[in-house]
Amino acid sequence: MLVLRREQSHSLAAVATLLTYDLWAALVLWAEASGSAGKAGWVRFLVDIAWADTLIRLSPESAAMMIVTLVPPVVMTSIGHGVRAGMLLAMIAAAGMLIEFGGGTAQMLAFGRANLMQAFSVLALVPAAAALSRPVSVMRQRLALLGDLEAGFDPRKGFEATLGELAEILRRSTGAEVVALVLPSAAGATAVLNTVGDGSFGAGAEVHRRIEALLGGLPACAMSFERRRSLGPRVHVHGPGSPAAGTDGRLGDLAALLDVRSLIISPLMRYGRAHGHVVLGRRATASLDQDASALAEAAPELLRMIETADLVDKLQEESAAHERSRIGLDLHDSAIQPYLGLKYAVEALAMRVAPGHPLHGQVRSLVELVDTEIAELREVVAGLRAGAPRGDNALVPAVRRQARRFSSLFSVDVHLDLPEQLKIGRELAAALFHMLNEALNNVRRHTPARQVWVGLIQTDDAVTLTVRDDAGSVRGTPMPEFLATSLAERTAAMGGTLAITRPDGLNTQTTITVPSRRG
DSSP states (O other): OHHHHHHHHHHHHHHHHHHHHHHHHHHHHHHHHHTOOOOOOGGGHHHHHHHHHHHHHHOGGGHHHHHHTTHHHHHHHHHHHOHHHHHHHHHHHHHHHHHHHTTOHHHHHHHOHHHHHHHHHHHHHHHHHHHHTHHHHHHHHHHHHHHHHHHHOOGGGOHHHHHHHHHHHHHHHHTOSEEEEEOOGGGTOOEEEEETTTEEEEOOHHHHHHHHHHHTTOOSSEEEEEOOTTTOOEEEEESSSOOOTTHHHHHHHHHHHHTOSEEEEEEEEETTEEEEEEEEEESSOTTHHHHHHHHHHHHHHHHHHHHHHHHHHHHHHHHHHHHHHHHHHHHHHHTHHHHHHHHHHHHHHHHHSOTTSTTHHHHHHHHHHHHHHHHHHHHHHHHHHHTOOSSBSOHHHHHHHHHHHHHHHHOOEEEEEOOSOOOBOHHHHHHHHHHHHHHHHHHHHHOOOSEEEEEEEEOSSEEEEEEEEOHHHHHSSOOOOOOOHHHHHHHHHTTOEEEEEOTTSSSOEEEEEEESSOO
């Protein structure tokens, strides 16, 4: 009678367990169908293992069938979350089975020797299934990563902008906290970083060289690195070759520089030669080996996208150079000729004004001004016809000429603090030149200033233009607050910042900082 009641109790518990699992499965399916599942991770598969073990305990007669149900959760965990997670789940399942059959000889005899051998054979195959699923998991990750990259790839946006978007896609697709695309600085290339909080940005020259030095000497295959608190650093090479001495220390320095615990590094190989590296940084250490294999398989396609973006950028620049040359020829014929006529007319007027005439000095200044304008226009046309590349030194000479012209015409002394070389593109140089002109004209129109100080400073990532006047000193009190709306709008459109301050508490200084890199 007691045995019968126990069997009935076990049957009711088995039914309750089955109904509970059905409810859980329905909730999971509903979450997946509605897109609200979130990132539950592989832990949800523990429910499947616990359900199977519980039914085996409650219904020993169905143990042979239930043992088979332990295999799918392990395989799905290995495919979706890495072999390490699959192996851990397999060991949990095996431990649960050993506990079930470790209760005594009676349970084993009741189960049957043949069924017992079958059960442990299935358990032995579960870790093997996890290991065999790794190629499928790596292929799945690689295809998903390449699909994301292809979907967001648009080389028409410019080389550096494309690099930034590729880094952003890599970070989102791999779950990394930091992604670095490090191209050779010796070839004039750049390094683009992408972080969770800051998005994509170009690394400074010093940071670029430091990252390259830390990546130097690595094998021509993917690698993973993790900083472990108790066991020390771990370096794993995913391919032929071995790391040089001191690699763990250099990779530890790189992880510290990027503020992460683990790294996945893959070289961008072409014809047996590295053309840079892609680095993923994480604060967790899970699935490093599998993710490194997937990234290594996707790296050739990533390099193809980078080279395509570079080629499109060069073709666009070459096309722009041809267009500039054509415009230069048109300007030479249509714009300079009227200025030459004006020059001859002013020179003829100057010849008729005697040296002692009150207007003689002003006419001579007018002749010099026309000559300067024609020389500057010829320089612009010559640059257009030559297809001048980006990164020339056009801004500094233009600022010096404008300062002389401004001082001569408006009797305002302009003091310059300029570098000898300022290698920026003509588009950025033209924008800064226009902003300088507007700032000087604002000083002339709205203040009684007699002196102006102009400064230009270039860093790795930005150019800063400062314009300070002495209007406050002339008046004896600070000038009223004034914000040049067009200056602010132009600066914001360029991704820069504008600040109006009074460094000495009296005179006004306008500071404009704009990024020197595109994208």
